[in-house]
Amino acid sequence: MTSAREEILRRVRRATHDVPKDERPEDIPVERGYRKEDDAPRDEIVERFAERVAEYEATVHRVNEADLPREVSEALERRGVRWLVVPADLPEGWVPEGVETLRDAAQSQLSNEELDQSDGVLTGCSLGIAQTGTIVLDAGEGQGRRALTLLPDYHLCVVREDQIVGLVPEAFAKLEETVKNEGRAITFISGPSATSDIELNRVEGVHGPRTLEVLIAGREAPM
Amino acid sequence: MRVALFVTCFNDTLFPETGRATVELLERLGIEVEFPLEQTCCGQMHFNTGYQREAIPLVRRFVEVFEDYDAVVAPSGSCVGMVRELYPLAADLANDKRLAARVEELAPKVFELSEFLVGKLEVTDVGAYYPHRVTYHPTCHSLRMLKVGDAPVKLLKAVRGIDFVELPEARECCGFGGTFAVKNADTSIAMLGDKLRHVLDTEAEICTAGDNSCLMHIGGGLKRQRAGLRTVHLAEILANTEEKIKP
Amino acid sequence: MTIEAPDAFSGGKTPHFEETARESLADSQLRRNLGKATQTIRRKRAVAVEEMPDWERLREAGRALKSRTLRHLDEYLLRLEESITRAGGQVHWARDGEEANRIIAGIARSHGAGEVVKVKSIATDETKLNEHLEGEGIEAFETDLAELIIQLAGETSSHILVPAIHKNRSEIRELFMQKLGVEDLSDDPPDLAEVARLYLREKFLKAKVGISGANFAVAETGTVCVVESEGNGRMCTTLPPVLVTLMGIEKIIPTWQDYEVFMQLLPRSSTAERMNPYTTFWTGVSEGDGPQEFHLVLLDNGRTEVLADEIGRQTLNCIRCSACLNVCPVYERTGGHAYNSVYPGPIGAILTPQLVGIGKSGSDSLPYASSLCGACYEVCPVKINIPEVLIHLRGKVVRHKQDKGGLKGKLDPENVAMQAMAKTFSERRLYEGAQKAARIGQWPLARSGAIHRLPGRLAGWTDARDLKPIPEQTFREWWRSQNGSGEGA
Numbered sequence: 001m002t003s004a005r006e007e008i009l010r011r012v013r014r015a016t017h018d019v020p021k022d023e024r025p026e027d028i029p030v031e032r033g034y035r036k037e038d039d040a041p042r043d044e045i046v047e048r049f050a051e052r053v054a055e056y057e058a059t060v061h062r063v064n065e066a067d068l069p070r071e072v073s074e075a076l077e078r079r080g081v082r083w084l085v086v087p088a089d090l091p092e093g094w095v096p097e098g099v100e101t102l103r104d105a106a107q108s109q110l111s112n113e114e115l116d117q118s119d120g121v122l123t124g125c126s127l128g129i130a131q132t133g134t135i136v137l138d139a140g141e142g143q144g145r146r147a148l149t150l151l152p153d154y155h156l157c158v159v160r161e162d163q164i165v166g167l168v169p170e171a172f173a174k175l176e177e178t179v180k181n182e183g184r185a186i187t188f189i190s191g192p193s194a195t196s197d198i199e200l201n202r203v204e205g206v207h208g209p210r211t212l213e214v215l216i217a218g219r220e221a222p223m
Numbered sequence: 224m225r226v227a228l229f230v231t232c233f234n235d236t237l238f239p240e241t242g243r244a245t246v247e248l249l250e251r252l253g254i255e256v257e258f259p260l261e262q263t264c265c266g267q268m269h270f271n272t273g274y275q276r277e278a279i280p281l282v283r284r285f286v287e288v289f290e291d292y293d294a295v296v297a298p299s300g301s302c303v304g305m306v307r308e309l310y311p312l313a314a315d316l317a318n319d320k321r322l323a324a325r326v327e328e329l330a331p332k333v334f335e336l337s338e339f340l341v342g343k344l345e346v347t348d349v350g351a352y353y354p355h356r357v358t359y360h361p362t363c364h365s366l367r368m369l370k371v372g373d374a375p376v377k378l379l380k381a382v383r384g385i386d387f388v389e390l391p392e393a394r395e396c397c398g399f400g401g402t403f404a405v406k407n408a409d410t411s412i413a414m415l416g417d418k419l420r421h422v423l424d425t426e427a428e429i430c431t432a433g434d435n436s437c438l439m440h441i442g443g444g445l446k447r448q449r450a451g452l453r454t455v456h457l458a459e460i461l462a463n464t465e466e467k468i469k470p
Numbered sequence: 471m472t473i474e475a476p477d478a479f480s481g482g483k484t485p486h487f488e489e490t491a492r493e494s495l496a497d498s499q500l501r502r503n504l505g506k507a508t509q510t511i512r513r514k515r516a517v518a519v520e521e522m523p524d525w526e527r528l529r530e531a532g533r534a535l536k537s538r539t540l541r542h543l544d545e546y547l548l549r550l551e552e553s554i555t556r557a558g559g560q561v562h563w564a565r566d567g568e569e570a571n572r573i574i575a576g577i578a579r580s581h582g583a584g585e586v587v588k589v590k591s592i593a594t595d596e597t598k599l600n601e602h603l604e605g606e607g608i609e610a611f612e613t614d615l616a617e618l619i620i621q622l623a624g625e626t627s628s629h630i631l632v633p634a635i636h637k638n639r640s641e642i643r644e645l646f647m648q649k650l651g652v653e654d655l656s657d658d659p660p661d662l663a664e665v666a667r668l669y670l671r672e673k674f675l676k677a678k679v680g681i682s683g684a685n686f687a688v689a690e691t692g693t694v695c696v697v698e699s700e701g702n703g704r705m706c707t708t709l710p711p712v713l714v715t716l717m718g719i720e721k722i723i724p725t726w727q728d729y730e731v732f733m734q735l736l737p738r739s740s741t742a743e744r745m746n747p748y749t750t751f752w753t754g755v756s757e758g759d760g761p762q763e764f765h766l767v768l769l770d771n772g773r774t775e776v777l778a779d780e781i782g783r784q785t786l787n788c789i790r791c792s793a794c795l796n797v798c799p800v801y802e803r804t805g806g807h808a809y810n811s812v813y814p815g816p817i818g819a820i821l822t823p824q825l826v827g828i829g830k831s832g833s834d835s836l837p838y839a840s841s842l843c844g845a846c847y848e849v850c851p852v853k854i855n856i857p858e859v860l861i862h863l864r865g866k867v868v869r870h871k872q873d874k875g876g877l878k879g880k881l882d883p884e885n886v887a888m889q890a891m892a893k894t895f896s897e898r899r900l901y902e903g904a905q906k907a908a909r910i911g912q913w914p915l916a917r918s919g920a921i922h923r924l925p926g927r928l929a930g931w932t933d934a935r936d937l938k939p940i941p942e943q944t945f946r947e948w949w950r951s952q953n954g955s956g957e958g959a
Contacts, residue, residue: 004563008719008770012544015778019541025724028538033527034731052744106758112675112709132737132745145759146708146750150701168745169730176726179691183557183753185760186693188733190745193701195615195663206615206663207670208701208748232895235945236905237938242945258949264895269888271842273864277892284896312858316865367844396799400841407839408930409492413803414841415934443935446920 038130038166045130045166049159050216052133056191058212065217068158069096072122075156075213081119085110085152087144090122094158104144115147120154121209126178126186128164128216129171135159135214136171137187138178146185155209157189161218227257227289229297229333232264238435244462245298245336248349251462252340256296261288266313267305272402275316282313286325294343295333298458300365300433301401303335308368335365336458337433341374347381352465354384358427359457360418360441362434363396375433375457382460388425392417399440415444423450433457477626477810478822479567479596484810484832487839491800491808500805503638511796514742515849522738531731533853536787539689539722540777546689546722547768553692557754559764566771567597573767574599574681574714575606581712583608583678587670589696589706590614591683592790593716593769595626595812596825599681610681611673613702615666622649626807670702680706680761684717685789686732687766690725694766695751697736707750713761718769720777720786732789735851739791772825781862785820787852794846794856800839809836816846820859828863829870837863883927902946909940 002010038045046062054060063071073096076084086095088105095101102118104110115121124142125135135157137143142158149155165171178184193208226249230242249256266281285306289295297303307330314323340346359379365371380387398404398414405411418441422430430445432438435456442454478484494500519525539546551561564570578586586603588594588610600610600621612621619637620626622645637645643657646665655661682703687694694715696703707713723732729751737746755764776782795801795815806814810832811822819836826833837860846856871879879885894904915921921937923929931937943951 004565004569007565008563008768008774009544009547011770011774012547012719012777015774016541016543018780023541025538025542025545028534028541030531030534030538031527032531032731034524034531034734056747109758116671116675129745134745139756139759145756146704147760150704150708168734169727172727172730172733179693179726179751179753183691183693183756185753185756186751187704188745188749188751189747190743191747193699193747195700206667206700206702207613207674207705230945232901236908237940239941239943239945239948243948246949258946258953260946260949261898263898263901266895269892271861271864272884272888273837273861273866273868274885274888274892275861275865276869277888281892281895309861312862363841363843363845367848394845396841396843396845398799398841400843403838403841405928405930407488407491407800408933409488409495410800410804410839411841411930412934413495414799439937440935443931443937446936446938447934 034169035167036169038170040166042161046161046164046216046218049128049130049133049164052130053128053135053191053214054133056133056212058191058214060214060216062216062218065160065219068215068217069093071215072096072156072158073099075215076120079120079154079211079213081154083118085115085118085121085148087123087142087148090142091124094122104148109145110148112147112151115151118152120156121148121152122156122158123149124158124160125163127171127174128159129168130164131167132190134171134188134190136175137189138175139184140178146187149187149189150208153209154211154213156213156215158215158217161216164216224254224293225257225291226254226294226296227259227292229262229265229289229295229302230258231297231299231302234298234435237439238456241298241435241456241458244456244459245296248458248462249296252344252346252349254344257292259288265302265305267302267309268401270305270309270313275313279313279317282310282317282326283322286310286322286329289333290325290329293332294339295329296336296339297333298336298433298456299435300335300362300369300371301436303333303338304364304368306330306333335369335371335433337365337374337378338369338371340461341377347377349378349381349461351382351461351463352384353382353460353463355429356386356388356427357429357431357460358388358390358422358425359393360390360397360422360430360432360437361393362432362437365433366394371433378457378461379431385460388427390425390430391421393421397437397441399437401436404440411440415440419444419448419450422452428452429460430454431457431460477812478826478831478833479812480598482831486832486835487808487810488835490810491804491839494805494808495803497805499638501803504805505802508796508802511742515739515793515796518738518742518744522734528731528734529851529853532735532789532851533787535723535728535731536852539724540720540783540786543719543722543777546724547719549689550687550692550722553689554754554764554766557692559692559754559766562765562767564767564769564771567769570597570716570767570769570771571599571602574716575603575608577712577714577765578603578608578679579606581678583712585609585611585673585677586679586681587611587613587673587677587706587710588617589680589682589698589703590617591681591716592812593683593718594681596771597716597769599716611670613670613673613706615663615700618666618670619645622646626812670705674702674705674709677710679712679714680710682706682713682715684715684721684766685736686721686723686729687717688724688726688729689722691753693726693751693753695729695749697733697746697749699741699747701748704748704750707752708760711761712763712765714765714767716767716769718771719773720788736789736791739793739849739851772827775827776821776824779824782820782824782859784854785817785824785859787854788817788821789852791851793849793851797845797849799843799845800841804839809839811836816840816856817854820856820863823863823867828866829874834867837867905944909942912940
């Protein structure tokens with residue numbers, strides 16, 4: 001009795017019998033004539049990122065890296081966050097005094113209920129994509145596992161200027177190593193969650209954090 | 224340059240005035256036009272409706288009738304579309320490499336009227352006179368298959384006395400689609416309704432296009448509504464001069 | 471309770487497009503909603519695409535990548551299986567929908583799951599998974615807002631991307647009040663969304679098994695992705711300890727790098743955004759993050775038949791963006807239900823009959839549900855020449871009727887007429903004779919300068935259009951009168 005696997009492979013081979021036996025996949029030319037890299041000046045790229053993230057109704061602030069703790073503190077206060085979820089390896093000094101943190105560590109993970117009942121989550125990111133206003137998480141440094149940025153209703157995300165790339169292909173290029181070597185999950189976030197299912201009205205926030213706030217941290221004082 | 228007129232079975236039988244106008248126009252521009260009497264039909268209706276086996280002899284016939292000319296001109300975007308875009312497929316289906324080669328040679332020499340005038344003869348002012356308010360409907364084949372672009376509009380705007388008005392949502396299909404108009408009559412009529420609405424909104428007196436098939440559909444609808452708006456093929460507008468002021 | 475209305479994939483006979491279209495064309499609410507929706511998305515899409523100077527290059531790369539993959543699908547399937555297995559996932563193969571359903575139900579049962587949460591997946595609609603699970607005593611909760619709406623309403627989807635487009639807000643309010651037991655509710659979209667959020671949140675947190683589809687899967691790395699807006703995809707693919715993904719075999723792409731093409735083509739073509747809100751890319755299982763058990767179920771269910779047809783093969787390029795639906799003048803007016811398939815619109819008109827097979831049912835009428843305007847081909851991000859495939863499939867339908875339809879097929883009035891006309895066009899004398907005969911023969915129909923009613927099947931024309939009579943003199947008669955019987959001037 002042939003297994004489903006054998007049967008399907010047999011069908012596929014029969015279906016593609018018109019393909020010459022000695023043809024290799026690479027023999028089918030794929031012209032990658034599209035833009036691979038943005039050669040615009042850095043500050044233009046960073047500014048574009050800020051604009052496009054803001055277009056998705058996320059709150060965006062450009063701040064000085066040295067002022068991060070203060071900016072974080074002010075953001076959390078504006079939002080009224082008392083219980084803040086943080087990944088265990090969040091950079092020291094990002095979290096201000098006076099905020100109760102719920103640290104999520106590999107050995108002691110927060111429960112879904114704890115995540116659900118928190119007031120928000122603070123993370124860094126892997127990349128930002130200026131072209132599309134996208135924040136990329138790769139479950140790497142300062143980001144934590146996926147559930148952390150999914151269940152809380154408020155996500156405060158720090159994006160360093162040097163993490164921002166211009167175009168989508170640049171992002172995939174940068175992520176390639178991580179995916180191939182470690183197979184970690186990647187999440188692209190482009191604004192807070194939204195649906196247009198009710199009469200095509202764009203409604204923010206069905207699942208996932210309904211409020212996304214982004215701090216773009218640079219070396220120099222922003223304009 | 225030996226130029227042949229491919230009048231199309233449709234025009235030959237139902238819209239001979241379009242064929243006449245095409246000949247007059249080309250002759251006025253100094254082109255000697257020949258009309259090979261052996262021509263019948265390009266086979267589009269059969270091919271597109273699924274009767275591809277039956278269309279192949281018609282494809283062969285067309286190729287045989289026209290392949291010795293330097294250029295073939297037709298006042299029909301859809302028929303030219305059939306020849307240029309689908310004849311290669313037909314030759315493949317017939318498994319006939321020889322036919323495929325002949326099609327490859329002939330196809331680039333077959334032109335829709337406005338393509339021929341603007342692209343080949345490089346003329347936009349054909350010396351026409353047409354003192355009416357006119358709007359233009361770009362037929363799907365000429366728009367998307369042949370990509371004639373703004374050739375027809377350029378030609379129209381150069382006509383003396385014309386009051387040219389843009390058609391809103393012009394790129395939308397009128398709903399004719401060949402046998403679609405009969406097989407899916409309800410949907411065809413729904414699409415026609417919106418096209419008529421846009422045509423009426425232009426307050427034009429005449430709606431023109433490069434295909435009598437679409438014009439028959441649009442014109443038939445306008446007539447049924449007693450809209451008082453007429454359809455006239457592009458060739459007839461361009462053929463018109465002060466000497467022959469058409470009613 | 472899930473109701474999956476019988477459609478082309480249910481195994482029985484379905485009505486013809488012309489019949490169902492007639493009904494839906496008369497549905498004023500559908501016409502209004504759908505017309506407005508498709509016009510809106512069309513305009514937005516045009517803006518999103520215009521912004522891209524390299525759009526045509528991306529389209530070409532997309533098409534070429536798909537071609538490369540499909541021509542070597544067996545190799546890529548094996549690579550994918552290997553990559554996923556290496557990354558800690560499990561791969562299953564399903565020859566048809568039934569088999570896929572059994573595999574998925576089996577996994578759910580083995581984990582004692584009485585409830586599962588689902589992300590929208592057209593493939594699961596194709597196989598009628600929900601119905602099957604229900605039969606096994608497993609309740610499947612749809613978590614896309616629109617899918618939730620139609621599930622509660624006991625209806626089926628009418629659009630690939632916006633399935634509840636045919637419902638307005640007050641209908642949705644009614645539904646939620648009734649089925650979700652909500653007492654006081656406005657019809658303001660944000661309030662409606664809030665109700666759905668709370669209801670589903672509870673389900674997400676409790677579910678043992680999540681079920682999803684997949685937009686793409688990379689053979690090289692085993693990375694699968696779900697492209698979405700609401701966040702329920704993230705919920706279903708992250709929270710439950712077990713994840714089962716059903717994916718058509720044509721969704722494979724070769725390498726991680728190739729995402730750079732498709733993740734640019736898809737968002738702008740579907741929701742007309744630069745990027746959709748959320749996309750999750752996962753590779754097998756990740757320790758301490760997300761489901762610890764991942765199953766990918768590869769689905770054939772007719773795809774190998776499509777693959778075998780050299781012209782039809784391009785249909786499998788489809789990335790389910792729905793751009794073709796949004797520009798189709800037919801779909802805009804008839805809506806999705808008229809197609810009697812989970813795949814409506816232009817892509818549905820070519821995919822459905824190929825998956826189901828020609829000569830089986832009403833899906834034979836789908837290739838004719840088009841005026842061949844070509845607007846779909848213009849916007850298809852992976853350059854599927856839909857008009858070409860439509861014409862090709864019409865050929866298959868006709869040949870099947872002629873060759874396998876017996877006497878009835880041969881005597882079909884359309885066939886008879888087409889045969890006669892082909893003969894007429896094959897010889898000049900026959901052709902010219904027919905012209906004269908038609909002119910003479912029309913006199914009973916033509917009164918006062920117009921033909922008001924054509925007989926038989928052609929009556930559809932004169933239902934809404936006047937027809938002018940055949941003129942007195944054909945073009946060639948005029949030519950001869952000017953030039954004698956020769957060809958030259």
